[in-house]
Amino acid sequence: MEPWPRVFVLLAVTAAVLCTPLVNDLEPGKEWPPRNSVKQPLDEVNEPAKLQAIPEEETATGDPINDNLDIPEPEAQILTKTAFDDKVDYTGAQVWKVETNKNSIWLTIMRLRRRNLISTWAGNHSYVDVFIKPNAIENVTRVFQRENISYEVVIDDLQKRINEENPPLDENDIELQDRQGHRMTWKQYHRLSDIHDFMDYLAKTYPAIVSVKTIGHSYEGRDLKVLRISNGNPTNKAVFIDGGIHAREWISPATVTYFINQFAENFDVESDDIKNIDWYFLPVVNPDGYEYTHVGDRLWRKNRKPGVLGRNCIGTDLNRNFGYRWGGKGASSNPCSDIFRGSRAFSEPESRAVSEFISSSAAKFSAYLTYHSYGQYLLYPWGYDNALPPDHRDLDVVGKNIAQAIRQAGGTTYQVGSSSGLLYPASGGSDDWAKGQGIKYTYTIELRDTGRYGFVLPTTQIIPVAQESLAGLRVLAKQLHA
Numbered sequence: 134m135e136p137w138p139r140v141f142v143l144l145a146v147t148a149a150v151l152c153t154p155l156v157n158d159l160e161p162g163k164e165w166p167p168r169n170s171v172k173q174p175l176d177e178v179n180e181p182a183k184l185q186a187i188p189e190e191e192t193a194t195g196d197p198i199n200d201n202l203d204i205p206e207p208e209a210q211i212l213t214k215t216a217f218d219d220k221v222d223y224t225g226a227q228v229w230k231v232e233t234n235k236n237s238i239w240l241t242i243m244r245l246r247r248r249n250l251i252s253t254w255a256g257n258h259s260y261v262d263v264f265i266k267p268n269a270i271e272n273v274t275r276v277f278q279r280e281n282i283s284y285e286v287v288i289d290d291l292q293k294r295i296n297e298e299n300p301p302l303d304e305n306d307i308e309l310q311d312r313q314g315h316r317m318t319w320k321q322y323h324r325l326s327d328i329h330d331f332m333d334y335l336a337k338t339y340p341a342i343v344s345v346k347t348i349g350h351s352y353e354g355r356d357l358k359v360l361r362i363s364n365g366n367p368t369n370k371a372v373f374i375d376g377g378i379h380a381r382e383w384i385s386p387a388t389v390t391y392f393i394n395q396f397a398e399n400f401d402v403e404s405d406d407i408k409n410i411d412w413y414f415l416p417v418v419n420p421d422g423y424e425y426t427h428v429g430d431r432l433w434r435k436n437r438k439p440g441v442l443g444r445n446c447i448g449t450d451l452n453r454n455f456g457y458r459w460g461g462k463g464a465s466s467n468p469c470s471d472i473f474r475g476s477r478a479f480s481e482p483e484s485r486a487v488s489e490f491i492s493s494s495a496a497k498f499s500a501y502l503t504y505h506s507y508g509q510y511l512l513y514p515w516g517y518d519n520a521l522p523p524d525h526r527d528l529d530v531v532g533k534n535i536a537q538a539i540r541q542a543g544g545t546t547y548q549v550g551s552s553s554g555l556l557y558p559a560s561g562g563s564d565d566w567a568k569g570q571g572i573k574y575t576y577t578i579e580l581r582d583t584g585r586y587g588f589v590l591p592t593t594q595i596i597p598v599a600q601e602s603l604a605g606l607r608v609l610a611k612q613l614h615a
């Protein structure tokens with residue numbers, strides 16, 4: 134190929150440099166100062182080493198869902214790829230809600246999972262949603278009948294749900310996209326570029342309060358973009374909110390970007406509770422996985438870094454890779470598992486970037502919220518085992534207040550409790566790590582629903598979910614000023 138004339142290249146480069154909006158160039162005094170420049174309020178009480186776990190009674194059933202440390206898991210669930218678009222096809226795959234009132238049922242489910250006939254989605258102590266490949270339905274049905282296990286077919290053709298989940302926008306919405314300066318709508322699940330362009334747009338449009346910073350890169354090199362909203366008040370506490378750690382939980386980035394839009398576009402009329410907090414948002418912690426759920430496998434969960442040991446298995450569960458009690462219960466050492474913990478704590482660039490950003494920031498983080506789906510739970514630490522932090526009563530009271538606000542706003546019921554107690558132990562979670570850093574109000578929020586659609590929540594639910602979640606977030610903001 135003929136090289137471009139030098140003058141033209143020079144002009145083009147100069148123009149590009151001059152025209153690129155310098156969204157990260159903040160006014161003096163508005164930079165994001167590193168931690169060592171500012172005294173941290175977190176140093177007051179909660180040094181990580183002093184956070185003693187208070188053991189609770191062991192649960193009778195142990196950890197049926199994910200305690201599979203010693204059980205080698207089957208190869209990752211890849212079905213057939215269609216010839217046309219190279220996407221994993223879930224035609225005929227089903228999701229069943231299974232009542233697990235007897236320990237023997239768990240044993241059966243774990244056995245079927247080891248044989249790679251099923252995988253488990255969301256579950257609590259009394260129910261589990263089980264994903265079943267089409268060619269396994271007959272055999273699993275036979276086993277359940279033989280063992281008198283009762284179940285309900287919740288999704289009878291997963292591909293049909295996937296096809297209906299994210300329909301194209303109508304003409305009015307497309308017109309709106311053209312007028313508003315970015316493409317986000319909350320009437321659709323958007324690709325990563327729409328989300329990132331939206332964040333840059335806000336930074337450019339509201340430079341006095343909004344700034345954007347790339348805090349690192351994913352394994353495949355995508356930006357990990359954090360957006361900050363701040364009125365610059367030096368006494369502000371800070372809140373870190375992330376979404377999309379798990380790729381397939383599309384409602385999570387949609388909800389987090391809704392918060393961003395609400396605060397940035399309406400900052401002047403927002404309550405003082407909201408204005409006097411420094412908000413940090415990372416809507417997509419796992420951008421490689423997120424993009425892969427759009428183009429490859431709708432139900433991908435992990436990041437996309439190949440496992441060290443090969444075995445052709447890809448991806449680490451980023452929410453098992455954080456460095457607080459890493460490698461304990463409810464995480465797998467098998468690179469093929471959907472809950473693979475990684476080769477060591479923070480082996481993944483995405484989890485490492487989040488932790489390095491939070492621990493090196495001068496922001497006075499008082500809350501860490503990480504949005505997931507599904508199940509409708511507000512979970513506080515600890516996750517690694519059935520134990521509670523010393524201030525668990527504060528977390529429980531505030532969690533219940535948040536849940537009440539959500540119920541009043543949208544009629545949706547959230548269960549509140551510690552993640553290990555209400556669900557099951559899972560070590561290496563981002564919430565445990567944040568709590569270990571001394572961030573008091575740390576919650577994992579499992580958004581809608583309770584299994585009717587599961588991960589494949591229709592776009593018509595985005596705004597209702599986001600609005601009720603915002604009502605909950607306002608309760609937290611108020612608490613931080615109490």
Ligand SMILES: *[C@@H]1O[C@H](CO)[C@@H](O)[C@H](O)[C@H]1NC(C)=O
Binds near residue numbers: 250272
């Ligand atoms: C179902 O069971 C039959 C008989 O035991 C077996 O031959 C077949 O391989 C099983 N199907 C699957 C998908 O495991």
Ligand SMILES: *[C@@H]1O[C@H](CO)[C@@H](O)[C@H](O)[C@H]1NC(C)=O
Binds near residue numbers: 279280281
């Ligand atoms: C299942 O139920 C039937 C009829 O109620 C009973 O005869 C059978 O023993 C039960 N099987 C198991 C494995 O519990």
Ligand SMILES: *[C@@H]1O[C@H](CO)[C@@H](O)[C@H](O)[C@H]1NC(C)=O
Binds near residue numbers: 260583
């Ligand atoms: C467990 O899950 C089921 C179905 O998803 C739900 O109806 C039930 O309320 C849950 N129980 C608890 C204790 O969260």
Ligand SMILES: [Zn+2]
Binds near residue numbers: 378379382505506
């Ligand atoms: Zn999740």
